[in-house]
Amino acid sequence: MPERIIIIDDEIDMLMLLKMILEDSTEYVVETTNNPSEGLKLLIEKKFDLVITDLKMPGLDGMELYSEINKIHPDVPVIIITAYGSQDVADEAIQKGVTDFITKPFKKQRILFSIKKAFEITKLRKENLELKGKL
Amino acid sequence: MAKFLSIFDFFSKNRRDKVLNDEDEKELFVERYRAFREILKNNHQVLMTMGDMQEKAGGAYLFDKAYIRSSSSTLLLGIEKIIGQLNLLSDDRYKGLIVSFQKCMAGIQNLLESRISIPQTECTKDLKKITKRDIASAGGKIANLGELTSALDLPIPPGFVITTWAYKSFMEFNQIQDFLVDELKKLDIRNYDALRATTDIIQKKILNANIPPELKNEILDAYRTLCHVTGQYQLKVAVRSSAIHEDIRASFAGQYISALDVPADRILDEYKSVITSQFSPRAIFYFKDKQFNIENMAMAVGVLAMVDADVSGVMYSRDPAKPDEHCSLINAVWGLGEYAVGGVVSADYYSVLTENGEKNISLECGDQKVMMVTNPEGGTDEVEVPRDKLGTPCLDNDQIKDLVVIAERLEDHFGYPQDIEWSIDKKNRIYVLQSRPLHFASSALRSGTKRPSVIKGQTILLNKGKVVCRGVGAGNVHIVRREEDMANFPDSGVLVIRHSHPEFAVLLKKASAVISDVGTPLGHLATVARENNVPAIFNTENATKILENGMKVTVDAVYANVYKGSVDELLGQGKKEDDFSSSPVVKQLREILKVITPLNLTDPRSPSFTHTGCKTLHDITRFSHEMAMQEMFDLTIDSNFSERSARRLVAEIPLQWWVIDLEDGIQGGSRGKTVRIDQIVSIPMRALWEGMIAIPWKGPPPIDTKGFLSAMFKASSDPSIDPAVSKRFADRNYILVARNFCNISARLGFHFSTTESFIDEEENQNYISFVFTGGGADDGRKNRRVKLISRLLERFDFRVTLRNDTVFARIEGYKPAFMKERLKALGHIIVHTRQMDMVMYNDKMVDWYYKEIEKDILSFFS
Numbered sequence: 001m002p003e004r005i006i007i008i009d010d011e012i013d014m015l016m017l018l019k020m021i022l023e024d025s026t027e028y029v030v031e032t033t034n035n036p037s038e039g040l041k042l043l044i045e046k047k048f049d050l051v052i053t054d055l056k057m058p059g060l061d062g063m064e065l066y067s068e069i070n071k072i073h074p075d076v077p078v079i080i081i082t083a084y085g086s087q088d089v090a091d092e093a094i095q096k097g098v099t100d101f102i103t104k105p106f107k108k109q110r111i112l113f114s115i116k117k118a119f120e121i122t123k124l125r126k127e128n129l130e131l132k133g134k135l
Numbered sequence: 136m137a138k139f140l141s142i143f144d145f146f147s148k149n150r151r152d153k154v155l156n157d158e159d160e161k162e163l164f165v166e167r168y169r170a171f172r173e174i175l176k177n178n179h180q181v182l183m184t185m186g187d188m189q190e191k192a193g194g195a196y197l198f199d200k201a202y203i204r205s206s207s208s209t210l211l212l213g214i215e216k217i218i219g220q221l222n223l224l225s226d227d228r229y230k231g232l233i234v235s236f237q238k239c240m241a242g243i244q245n246l247l248e249s250r251i252s253i254p255q256t257e258c259t260k261d262l263k264k265i266t267k268r269d270i271a272s273a274g275g276k277i278a279n280l281g282e283l284t285s286a287l288d289l290p291i292p293p294g295f296v297i298t299t300w301a302y303k304s305f306m307e308f309n310q311i312q313d314f315l316v317d318e319l320k321k322l323d324i325r326n327y328d329a330l331r332a333t334t335d336i337i338q339k340k341i342l343n344a345n346i347p348p349e350l351k352n353e354i355l356d357a358y359r360t361l362c363h364v365t366g367q368y369q370l371k372v373a374v375r376s377s378a379i380h381e382d383i384r385a386s387f388a389g390q391y392i393s394a395l396d397v398p399a400d401r402i403l404d405e406y407k408s409v410i411t412s413q414f415s416p417r418a419i420f421y422f423k424d425k426q427f428n429i430e431n432m433a434m435a436v437g438v439l440a441m442v443d444a445d446v447s448g449v450m451y452s453r454d455p456a457k458p459d460e461h462c463s464l465i466n467a468v469w470g471l472g473e474y475a476v477g478g479v480v481s482a483d484y485y486s487v488l489t490e491n492g493e494k495n496i497s498l499e500c501g502d503q504k505v506m507m508v509t510n511p512e513g514g515t516d517e518v519e520v521p522r523d524k525l526g527t528p529c530l531d532n533d534q535i536k537d538l539v540v541i542a543e544r545l546e547d548h549f550g551y552p553q554d555i556e557w558s559i560d561k562k563n564r565i566y567v568l569q570s571r572p573l574h575f576a577s578s579a580l581r582s583g584t585k586r587p588s589v590i591k592g593q594t595i596l597l598n599k600g601k602v603v604c605r606g607v608g609a610g611n612v613h614i615v616r617r618e619e620d621m622a623n624f625p626d627s628g629v630l631v632i633r634h635s636h637p638e639f640a641v642l643l644k645k646a647s648a649v650i651s652d653v654g655t656p657l658g659h660l661a662t663v664a665r666e667n668n669v670p671a672i673f674n675t676e677n678a679t680k681i682l683e684n685g686m687k688v689t690v691d692a693v694y695a696n697v698y699k700g701s702v703d704e705l706l707g708q709g710k711k712e713d714d715f716s717s718s719p720v721v722k723q724l725r726e727i728l729k730v731i732t733p734l735n736l737t738d739p740r741s742p743s744f745t746h747t748g749c750k751t752l753h754d755i756t757r758f759s760h761e762m763a764m765q766e767m768f769d770l771t772i773d774s775n776f777s778e779r780s781a782r783r784l785v786a787e788i789p790l791q792w793w794v795i796d797l798e799d800g801i802q803g804g805s806r807g808k809t810v811r812i813d814q815i816v817s818i819p820m821r822a823l824w825e826g827m828i829a830i831p832w833k834g835p836p837p838i839d840t841k842g843f844l845s846a847m848f849k850a851s852s853d854p855s856i857d858p859a860v861s862k863r864f865a866d867r868n869y870i871l872v873a874r875n876f877c878n879i880s881a882r883l884g885f886h887f888s889t890t891e892s893f894i895d896e897e898e899n900q901n902y903i904s905f906v907f908t909g910g911g912a913d914d915g916r917k918n919r920r921v922k923l924i925s926r927l928l929e930r931f932d933f934r935v936t937l938r939n940d941t942v943f944a945r946i947e948g949y950k951p952a953f954m955k956e957r958l959k960a961l962g963h964i965i966v967h968t969r970q971m972d973m974v975m976y977n978d979k980m981v982d983w984y985y986k987e988i989e990k991d992i993l994s995f996f997s
């Protein structure tokens with residue numbers, strides 16, 4: 001089963017580009033929304049393996065959204081993308097548990113690498129839990 | 136350079152109106168030096184930002200509008216500072232630059248807001264008179280179609296466009312524009328119900344609006360003319376939308392309606408329907424979300440004779456999965472093309488590979504059961520495919536070949552693979568209905584980046600250097616060493632240069648690639664190379680030595696290799712890797728860069744090198760940088776320092792030389808009446824000095840190091856040498872120093888020279904300027920010495936211009952180590968050519984001294 005990714009960004013252009021990259025380069029199933037509240041709703045209704053979200057969005061920003069996602073699906077990795085990134089915000093985000101923090105502009109390889117890494121971490125965590133269970 | 140000539144005016148007149156006391160003079164100078172240094176710093180920042188924006192516009196990065204906005208702001212802020220500082224440096228001589236700056240700023244703001252102004256034109260225009268430049272009045276789709284007939288003479292259906300000016304008149308006549316502004320202002324686009332309700336209101340208002348009588352008449356007149364041209368008096372037409380905004384066309388392809396097979400009495404209503412279609416909830420959301428100006432929604436509408444299509448379809452001039460191959464793809468259906476575009480039916484699929492002039496066709500026959508046809512009463516119907524056509528290919532080989540020839544012509548004309556809609560009527564006439572750039576999937580272009588860094592079996596001539604603009608180019612080498620070489624630069628030649636001087640920018644329109652021995656990726660020429668998408672490799676070290684004029688080469692400005700001959704494997708790759716070029720933000724950035732990066736002011740000697748000639752931000756930067764250097768240069772000559780603001784220089788003996796510390800140029804502060812040479816910590820001054828004393832002067836008269844210094848500086852204090860020189864210059868010589876700067880104006884006997892230099896870590900700011908004139912000997916001897924000096928300076932990488940017996944030399948934009956060596960060379964040349972005019976009795980002497988001095992300089996070069 002291919003992994004399912006949801007992208008949340010209020011910039012339609014970014015959404016389109018990210019979707020295009022992922023669909024062209026990977027087998028992941030990608031859903032997008034430009035409305036963070038709708039994104040949260042989708043996350044409640046459906047199962048996703050990874051969230052990619054913008055930091056600054058009207059209504060609910062990326063960090064608030066992360067807190068909400070964390071309450072519902074603490075195991076789902078979240079990658080935050082921002083144009084307003086400063087090291088402080090990035091550090092804070094990583095400390096809070098965000099998997100990766102990417103600053104725009106970025107190259108395609110950057111996001112693909114970040115996603116791959118996120119899935120590997122999830123896999124390792126799962127294996128770890130299974131081993132602990134067996135023990 | 137022209138302005139350098141004016142320095143000689145200073146010998147006879149005092150330009151400054153104000154009479155300042157010594158301390159004021161020094162303070163003023165220090166303040167101006169700071170402004171000058173800030174200009175250099177900001178110039179560097181501005182060029183870095185431009186380079187970054189160009190890199191991002193290359194298509195390999197993902198970014199959003201926030202990036203474009205913040206980069207544009209950084210750029211505008213930097214240039215605003217440069218203009219302010221230049222005016223501080225020059226007593227407001229360049230106030231006029233603000234006008235050019237404001238124009239550029241307004242241009243960028245308009246593009247950022249995607250504001251488009253609607254040109255005042257006729258309300259209708261014949262398609263044959265339209266070219267691709269008419270996007271603002273005819274919309275993108277129709278402007279492109281017009282181009283096909285006006286520039287390529289390709290068969291398109293006859294027709295006319297109802298312009299955006301007509302749209303504006305219609306909206307104003309019905310006062311819809313104000314209504315729209317009000318409705319959109321209060322709309323919350325994230326509330327879908329409200330969005331739907333608002334769009335319903337807007338659409339109804341447009342559908343119920345009246346077309347102004349004049350417009351109505353003009354449309355019907357144009358229709359009657361069309362009937363006359365086609366010879367059909369009940370001509371049915373297709374009414375097609377043609378939006379002006381690239382973003383809209385990209386994001387809403389297929390959203391706007393087109394009405395087919397429209398009879399005369401329905402044209403006006405369909406016009407309104409087509410306009411209405413752009414006020415869909417999705418379009419309104421997009422416009423409001425992007426904060427577009429309402430004028431951007433202007434729409435032109437094409438009215439085209441309906442093609443009674445037997446077969447229609449879509450064609451790609453190149454297979455997106457194999458962009459390196461000459462393979463076209465055709466999709467074909469029976470009847471009208473709407474079913475081929477919409478993918479409603481199973482269409483025929485043809486793949487046509489062109490190899491060695493042969494066209495190899497492969498076919499996957501579709502299974503089309505129904506087709507769309509025109510209804511004699513108007514409109515369209517879906518009918519069953521007639522039995523005799525069922526299961527048979529829609530196209531024969533001749534038709535396929537004719538279509539592919541059209542595709543190749545279109546790709547050649549637009550310089551990019553095309554996505555083409557076409558129809559063939561019942562009389563077997565092909566019509567092109569639309570042609571637009573084919574958007575490649577990024578996977579299709581990945582092959583371009585995965586190729587090996589070195590192509591096996593090819594001879595590599597150069598494999599060093601810094602890629603400044605990515606891509607591949609090929610052509611015959613044309614080495615440009617001096618101005619005369621520029622005149623006969625061939626079309627598609629490979630420009631090979633020692634230095635990346637901005638003067639060469641004029642050649643980039645013709646060049647297929649650029650290679651330089653030395654040069655900076657952040658300089659003006661690099662910016663222009665990226666602007667013109669000319670593959671460029673700088674810093675190859677010895678391209679001018681290894682490559683020869685006329686030699687055919689392939690320049691791989693991806694892996695920084697230059698191959699002998701034509702490497703087809705590379706040339707088939709296309710110019711650039713290009714992943715996101717079709718995204719609206721990349722397009723917007725590219726549009727904005729058109730106001731930023733083109734360089735019109737390439738030659739400082741040109742009469743158009745003025746502030747009014749500045750058309751882009753790059754022009755303003757280039758102009759300001761050049762003027763700042765010249766102002767600084769002039770200022771030092773024009774200044775009138777006294778002993779109180781300066782300290783006398785002491786080497787092994789006291790010299791007739793006074794040092795003024797502008798900023799951190801002297802170790803231990805600026806107290807005391809004298810300063811030892813070893814206290815001077817100015818980087819350029821030290822380098823110049825090292826060159827001056829590296830090798831004791833051997834020439835006439837024979838003198839040791841101590842003696843030569845003494846003689847050299849004593850000569851400068853003799854006011855009686857030249858009565859034409861104003862007293863203050865004859866009185867004393869000044870060295871102005873700062874940690875990164877020095878200016879040294881010297882009268883040495885009968886000649887005068889000025890050396891100025893700035894050296895810092897950022898290579899872009901670095902320069903050396905040198906002017907030399909005069910001499911006591913007769914003209915022949917003087918000129919020989921000038922020739923000697925020029926040849927030596929050119930040998931050590933200076934750009935040299937001669938005017939009578941005056942040498943102007945400049946070098947700029949290199950790393951500190953390189954600049955320091957050039958200053959050492961200059962120091963050596965200054966000392967070792969003094970009084971040499973006396974012995975220059977024939978040309979052989981020039982050659983002899985050239986070799987001697989060159990040998991000496993090379994002996995202390997690393």
